[in-house]
Amino acid sequence: MVWRLQSDRNQLPLLLLRLLCLLPTGLPVRSVDFNRSTDNITVRQGDTAVLRCYIEDRSSKVAWLNRSGIIFAGQDKWSLDPRVELDKRSVLEYSLRIQKVDVYDEGPYTCSVQTQHHTKTTQVYLIVQVPPKISNISADITVNEGSNVTLVCIANGRPDPIITWRHLNPTAREFEGEEEFLDIQGITREQSGKYECKAANEVASADVKQVRVTVNYPPIITESKSIEAFAGKQAYLRCEASAEPKPDFEWYKDDTRLSSAQGLEIKNMGNRSTLMVANVTEEHYGNYTCVAANKLGVTNTSLYLYKRVIPTKPIPASERGSNAHFKHKGPGTAIVDNGSPNLAASIWLMVTSLLSLICKC
The missing domain is CATH 2.60.40.10 (Immunoglobulins)
Structure with missing residues (x-):
């Protein structure tokens, strides 16, 4: 059954050509091979396709056909498609122009030329290319x-x-x-x-x-740092966490939850939270806890606010030297007192021993 339908479809152009008197009735069907001398023309969707066909003399009978039927017979247009027209750049040219080509235009097109001596058919296969288009993502x-x-x-x-x-x-x-x-x-x-x-x-x-x-x-603490602060100065404790969705932050000192009040200010900005102490006093020193939480989990970290002590200023060596003075530790002996009693005692013993040896002599 499929073969019979295909066979009938192949016979349609022959019947149309005979109807137009472009193919003599007595000419055997096998003498017209539509698969021979087939040219492929490739056109992008939306462009214009020109299917070339040439005649031998002005007295030739010509026609354009496709699988759907007759498009042109001589100068008469049979197709209702406004995109289709003849392209005659010379008296011997009988080309077909199709504007704004679409995918349904793809297929074989037949140009039939009947002269006084013979019938010539040329088949052009139109291939329509379509640019890529994402239709669903x-x-x-x-x-x-x-x-x-x-x-x-x-x-x-x-x-x-x-x-x-x-x-x-x-x-x-x-x-x-x-x-x-x-x-x-x-x-x-x-x-x-x-x-x-x-x-x-x-x-x-x-x-x-x-x-x-x-x-x-769930949240993960990515940055936190304990700091030192002077009494009477401002101090900032900072805590950062990575999480999706963005985490909510809470601050605790020991077991007490903190809020922006009484000299404290808490600022939450995305993945970061800061605790500001406006005026550090003794009661502010100690252990703090930063808590980060979202719907998938909770985590925390400890931070310390240390008391910073001003160190005692050391006495320069030059000043220590200017305060040195002499003390007499024996007859005719001057010892520099620079805070080194062991050195003075050693020198005194050496002088005493030397005097003892001189007296024996």
């Missing part, structure tokens, strides 16, 4: 860390576009393979961000779209 999504994620990117085009995925992180990692679906098993916080789908073929520039993936995870 996943919407932005939010998932918890550890979940499995599948991103979808559907694109159309002729020839079929090649689809690639890329994670737009600082390294711009491109995933292997050419797939419409991107599967991420056990997604991590580092895999959050924008993902780019690119559909490309050789017809035109690639079509590119993006989808954002937000990964929720």
